[in-house]
Amino acid sequence: MGAGHAHATPQAWAGERHRRPLWLAFGMLAVYMVVQAVAAWLTGSLALLSDAGHMFTDVLGIGMALAAIIAAGRASNDPQRTFGLYRLEVLAALANAVLLSGVAIFVLVESVRRFDDPPEVAAGPMLVVAVGGLAVNVVAFLLLRSGAKESINLRGAYLEVLGDLLGSVGVIIAASVIATTGWRYADPIVAVVVGLLILPRTWKLALAAGRVLVQAAPAHVEVALVRERLAGLDGVTEVHDLHVWTLTSGMEVASAHLNLGEGADVAAVLAAARRHLHDDFGIEHATLQVEPPSAERLCHGTSW
Structure with missing residues (x-):
């Protein structure tokens, strides 16, 4: 991963x-x-x-x-x-x-x-x-x-x-x-x-x-749309463990796991995801975990 x-x-x-x-x-x-x-x-x-x-x-x-x-x-x-x-x-x-x-x-x-x-x-x-x-x-x-x-x-x-x-x-x-x-x-x-x-x-x-x-998603960010945009990126097959919250005013934060398909370019996926989060949703700080097909059985997401 x-x-x-x-x-x-x-x-x-x-x-x-x-x-x-x-x-x-x-x-x-x-x-x-x-x-x-x-x-x-x-x-x-x-x-x-x-x-x-x-x-x-x-x-x-x-x-x-x-x-x-x-x-x-x-x-x-x-x-x-x-x-x-x-x-x-x-x-x-x-x-x-x-x-x-x-x-x-x-x-x-x-x-x-x-x-x-x-x-x-x-x-x-x-x-x-x-x-x-x-x-x-x-x-x-x-x-x-x-x-x-x-x-x-x-x-x-x-x-x-x-x-x-x-x-x-x-x-x-x-x-x-x-x-x-x-x-x-x-x-x-x-x-x-x-x-x-x-x-x-x-x-x-x-x-x-x-x-x-309470770490709710920012009012101006529709989380379902964030998931849709990330899932629609070339090479991404699934998005899970997506979280979006506000640290303080003007500091929106996100984290997500992205499942990749065979032959996907990791660098290109990360660059495209970062661009969409920043340009479309104003999220400037994002931590993204990319997972190749072989890692699917290893990532079970959060348990809480």
Whole structure:
């Protein structure tokens, strides 16, 4: 039997490429989080408090994202970690989803409690702080937007910032309504709306992270079609023990056993298989075991 190991030219993985924007967003949000927390306490605004809470999760979430990227990069040379610590990215994304869900649920519960007797809110300072928060969140949003398309970890941080951006818009609306009409219910209502807008996105992120952790095939890869393409290669008679999974965002991995017919060119089969996996399915790392007819009785596949 023979084996083929193929991957594309090494390049910086998605998380590493976007480390600098993460640091910039982390610094800006950390500073303004303190400003919002103090302002929420002074004005008595629940909407502003919810915005400060979301910004806290932004800071914590981006911090976890950065920690995962740094740890994964440093662990790549450890021979005992054959896949490094890239999966930490996915764990950080899942932690982000849980954290943001917790904050959203807390704000929803507190908002419902305040409907009985909405407190007085200092609308002027609340509005000023909310406008500043919106500006900070827009900048952070733009910094993370491109990375969110490539990395599930950055997507978690991006959703944190998006939620906070929506929160800032909501606080501005609530402050404007209170300042012009004196209607105090605007504050808890806005807090409820922001919470309800964030939860679906958060759960979607958690499901995506869970899919990676259980090693399901990537959503964009149809495993039956992968098997069909490999089985259709010249010289291949059967494909078995085919596995496709995601290591971390942008790192799809596959392994398979290919039975060959008499006279098949092993090098040509491996080259064609690698090309199809890369070009048709975006799989850049594949380990392929090729088996000549005489090896059929020796390979029984996995027993689990």
